[in-house]
Amino acid sequence: MTALVRAELLKLRTVKLPLWLLLTTLALVVLGVLATVLTAGLEGAPLQRDDPALLARSVASASSGSVVILVLGILALTQEFRFGTATPSFLVTPRRSRVLVAKLIAIAVTGLGFALVSAALAVGLSAVLLPLRDGVVTWDRTVLQVLLGVVLVMVLYGPIGIAVGALVRNQIAAVVGSLAWIFIVEQLLVALLPQVGRWTPGGASSAVLQLGDLATTRGDLLPVWGGALLLVAYAVVLSLLAARLTLRRDLT
Amino acid sequence: MATTLLLEGLTKRFGSVVAVEDLTATVHPGRVTGFLGPNGAGKTTTLRMLLGLVRPTSGTATFNGKAYDELVAPVREVGTLLEATGFHPGRTARDHLRVLTTAAGLAASRPDEVLDQVGLSGDAQRKVGGFSLGMRQRLGLAAALLGDPPVLVLDEPANGLDPQGIRWLRSFLRELADQGRTVLVSSHVLPEVEQTADDVLVLAAGRLLRSGTLAELQSEGGGGTTVRTPDGERLVELLTEAGLPGRWLGPHEILVQASPAAVGELAAANGVVLHRLAETAGGLEDVFLALTGQGRP
Ligand SMILES: Nc1ncnc2c1ncn2[C@@H]1O[C@H](COP(=O)(O)OP(=O)(O)O)[C@@H](O)[C@H]1O
Ligand SMILES: [Mg+2]
Numbered sequence: 001m002t003a004l005v006r007a008e009l010l011k012l013r014t015v016k017l018p019l020w021l022l023l024t025t026l027a028l029v030v031l032g033v034l035a036t037v038l039t040a041g042l043e044g045a046p047l048q049r050d051d052p053a054l055l056a057r058s059v060a061s062a063s064s065g066s067v068v069i070l071v072l073g074i075l076a077l078t079q080e081f082r083f084g085t086a087t088p089s090f091l092v093t094p095r096r097s098r099v100l101v102a103k104l105i106a107i108a109v110t111g112l113g114f115a116l117v118s119a120a121l122a123v124g125l126s127a128v129l130l131p132l133r134d135g136v137v138t139w140d141r142t143v144l145q146v147l148l149g150v151v152l153v154m155v156l157y158g159p160i161g162i163a164v165g166a167l168v169r170n171q172i173a174a175v176v177g178s179l180a181w182i183f184i185v186e187q188l189l190v191a192l193l194p195q196v197g198r199w200t201p202g203g204a205s206s207a208v209l210q211l212g213d214l215a216t217t218r219g220d221l222l223p224v225w226g227g228a229l230l231l232v233a234y235a236v237v238l239s240l241l242a243a244r245l246t247l248r249r250d251l252t
Numbered sequence: 253m254a255t256t257l258l259l260e261g262l263t264k265r266f267g268s269v270v271a272v273e274d275l276t277a278t279v280h281p282g283r284v285t286g287f288l289g290p291n292g293a294g295k296t297t298t299l300r301m302l303l304g305l306v307r308p309t310s311g312t313a314t315f316n317g318k319a320y321d322e323l324v325a326p327v328r329e330v331g332t333l334l335e336a337t338g339f340h341p342g343r344t345a346r347d348h349l350r351v352l353t354t355a356a357g358l359a360a361s362r363p364d365e366v367l368d369q370v371g372l373s374g375d376a377q378r379k380v381g382g383f384s385l386g387m388r389q390r391l392g393l394a395a396a397l398l399g400d401p402p403v404l405v406l407d408e409p410a411n412g413l414d415p416q417g418i419r420w421l422r423s424f425l426r427e428l429a430d431q432g433r434t435v436l437v438s439s440h441v442l443p444e445v446e447q448t449a450d451d452v453l454v455l456a457a458g459r460l461l462r463s464g465t466l467a468e469l470q471s472e473g474g475g476g477t478t479v480r481t482p483d484g485e486r487l488v489e490l491l492t493e494a495g496l497p498g499r500w501l502g503p504h505e506i507l508v509q510a511s512p513a514a515v516g517e518l519a520a521a522n523g524v525v526l527h528r529l530a531e532t533a534g535g536l537e538d539v540f541l542a543l544t545g546q547g548r549p
């Protein structure tokens with residue numbers, strides 16, 4: 001299995017896309033931190049400059065790349081069918097579930113890498129910029145928990161992308177559908193109908209990142225541990241579904 | 253090292269389309285076996301069933317008794333080239349092979365060695381997206397050779413090769429078979445394999461029409477007359493009445509097992525216009541066209 005995981009990582013390293021997506025991720029992290037820092041204390045903003053949660057909220061932006069890693073997961077799978085590389089992959093490893101597992105692990109590792117770089121950037125940027133705007137910088141357990149949450153979200157969104165890609169197979173449909181789901185459906189559900197929205201992957205992520213009333217207008221998110229479990233459950237169930245429904249298909 | 257392939261009762265239906273029907277054949281080591289048939293005959297489907305990529309509706313395909321997905325190290329046991337897809341356009345030729353080498357746990361030196369074998373060393377660092385069809389075929393062949401396997405299964409490897417490339421391929425396949433390997437190579441263009449194949453399997457519309465040595469098939473050709481006429485249907489009717497079997501070679505071309513004189517007289521007596529009347533020594537191509545019914549209007 002290690003050989004297969006190394007092969008999957010090599011697949012990612014030998015094309016340009018992951019590098020571009022890493023840069024995109026970092027750009028999103030910068031925008032996220034800037035948005036938190038610049039809006040803090042403004043009239044009507046949810047965060048005051050003396051809010052002890054200010055730093056935790058700011059570093060939560062390190063998860064901005066979750067959608068990017070999701071797209072990378074989708075593409076890592078759908079491109080195998082689009083370019084027909086699934087054929088050599090399955091010829092080398094006829095037990096297709098092993099290829100899928102290797103892919104899930106490789107994208108999780110990649111997500112971890114993205115998460116660590118994003119976290120370092122978000123922490124550094126927040127620590128420098130917040131004082132410049134007279135924001136308090138409170139190093140507490142919450143900050144640590146949020147960073148762990150960032151890692152969890154970034155590690156799991158890749159495998160979820162792989163599974164979605166396997167289930168949908170059509171690259172454009174999978175990417176567009178997922179983006180519409182994340183930026184429209186989940187946003188509306190979490191904000192306006194939190195009793196439903198908190199059960200979505202986005203709601204679970206918000207819980208893990210402790211975004212609280214930043215994300216919702218009324219009602220509560222799940223507790224942190226509940227969000228974490230739910231997110232893991234999404235990744236596992238979707239992956240199993242993908243293995244069952246997709247891998248048996250004929251490759252013509 | 254010698255591996256025998258056994259196809260037994262292989263059948264594949266895609267919905268109502270019967271792509272392959274009850275195909276039984278043996279492919280022997282040390283020989284080049286040509287798998288011949290027109291487009292849509294079911295060659296690719298058969299090879300993909302053999303390789304576990306397509307699930308047969310019924311029947312089995314084995315390598316020395318083992319199905320492909322039961323092979324311990326498939327890349328070391330069977331080398332495959334399946335049509336010119338299967339490359340990420342943004343990946344270099346060498347990286348494509350490195351991925352496969354890594355997954356299969358082969359020596360890291362293999363990519364460069366096989367690239368050299370197929371004459372692609374100079375293009376190793378180029379992205380496959382910029383490759384011609386012929387270069388992709390060579391890269392596919394390189395991938396097939398990675399594990400130095402005793403069996404090679406190649407689907408239309410000559411597609412996109414220039415005449416020089418085809419000649420190179422022929423001698424390459426010959427060499428592989430002479431080393432004792434089992435070489436199964438499909439083609440819809442007969443001359444590509446005519447000069448290399450020892451054995452042939454002829455497939456049309458999903459059914460195996462002939463299996464045997466190339467020489468056996470050639471001997472079916474015999475001599476005769478080729479006729480070109482705008483009124484083929486009528487001529488075939490007349491020939492059949494006269495007890496002369498006629499076979500279609502093309503929409504207006506018929507092969508008859510009779511002398512030009514006999515055919516010409518029959519046509520003249522019945523007012524059938526002929527555009528061409530020629531004696532032929534026969535040959536594999538005629539047999540192939542006639543067998544597979546490709547010529548029928
Ligand atoms: N995935 C598929 N769905 C439906 N029909 C298919 C599929 N793949 C192949 N076929 C049909 O099966 C037949 C055999 O195709 P194929 O094996 O590709 O032939 P060949 O390789 O000899 O040209 C054709 O009629 C083709 O249209
Ligand atoms: Mg074909």
